[in-house]
Amino acid sequence: MWAHVWGFLYSNYFRFWLKWILRLLTGKCELQRLLGGAEAGARRTLSVEHSLESSKNKVLRNAVHVEEAEVEKCVRDVMKEKKIEQKDTGFKTNLHISLLQISGYKKLYLNVENLRKVPYDSENEEHEEQLIELWNLLMPHENLKARISKQWCDIGFQGDDPKTDFRGMGLLGLVNLVYFSKHYTNEARQILSRSNHPKLGYSYAIVGINLTEMAYSLLKNGALKAHLYNMVSGLPQMEHFHQFYCYLVYEFDKFWFEEEPESIMHFNQYREKFHEKIKGLLLDYSVEREAVEIS
Structure with a gap:
């Protein structure tokens, strides 16, 4: 029970204030800290995915559901929403990679699932x-x-x-x-x-x-x-x-x-x-x- 209570309090109160304090101290939003402070790979992309899913901002939440063709536009939309300069190429490149990985994983699952649903047909x-x-x-x-x-x-x-x-x-x-x-x-x-x-x-x-x-x-x-x-x-x-x-x-x-x-x-x-x-x-x-x- 206490784990659920802590999870609720963290998600709805503490996380907001923690992000606010860190932004004051660093001058960077959570995504900037994540994309600039971790090397490419699982830790970074999983953290970015969690950050986007947990966001109260609709543009950021929707970013984890974009398809490959929409990733570039989504990156621009996120940067605009978070007031990050478009010339910040490091942020742009890293977010692009993470969103490709996230969308690619979802697409891979659908492809695997579709193949699993095809019954073996001895007439085929x-x-x-x-x-x-x-x-x-x-x-x-x-x-x-x-x-x-x-x-x-x-x-x-x-x-x-x-x-x-x-x-x-x-x-x-x-x-x-x-x-x-x-x-x-x-x-x-x-x-x-x-x-x-x-x-x-x-x-x-x-x-x-x-x-x-x-x-x-x-x-x-x-x-x-x-x-x-x-x-x-x-x-x-x-x-x-x-x-x-x-x-x-x-x-x-x-x-x-x-x-x-x-x-x-x-x-x-x-x-x-x-x-x-x-x-x-x-x-x-x-x-x-x-x-x-x-x-």
Whole structure:
């Protein structure tokens, strides 16, 4: 209860007076202090985003909802509203970058969500081609004898027809599996081989789809903001989401074998532990640039 009371008092009273005092002492508004006092990356953009969202000024509040095409005009409007000279190129450039990152994150989420909503359709030639490509990338020396086949279990699907396993994540699950296998082919084959371990094995494709859900949920709840704001000085793209997924696959495999679970029946327990580990990494801005990539 006291946390809610403090949050209300801070948002409605203390924050206003604190900003007013700091402006008197520094001669700069909050945005000027944030954009001039922190290096580019997550800390700066997250602080700018919070400042804009918390503002009582409609122009500033609306700034976090602008689309890419409106960013330049929005920067001018904010500078005019806060009476910041247009010749202050440092402020203008830094605010432009932060707004691009903020709008880009929202757009990326919509693109990922739209792909997730596309159900796998075995009548769709493109979908089928991607599925066959996945097989060929992972099993180059073994021909798939039929489209409906027990062979799919060899790469970690549950049954004769993989389309049933894509229900939760739609086409996004397949696209991620293909992306990892295509861009990190050797690693994908090695991890598939490890997933067939007699004691510590797991279903490669099913776990891959599960990790797509993890990446998606981290994007949706905003946990990926710090990583993407640190990695991309501008608009985050679908490519960056796929890369993060690849990192999850690579790290989960290491994590699973380090933990040595008693059996696959304990998967959910270890998945949650891995999820918490990743969230902790994402919150530690100091390791963002180095940690979240395939080593």
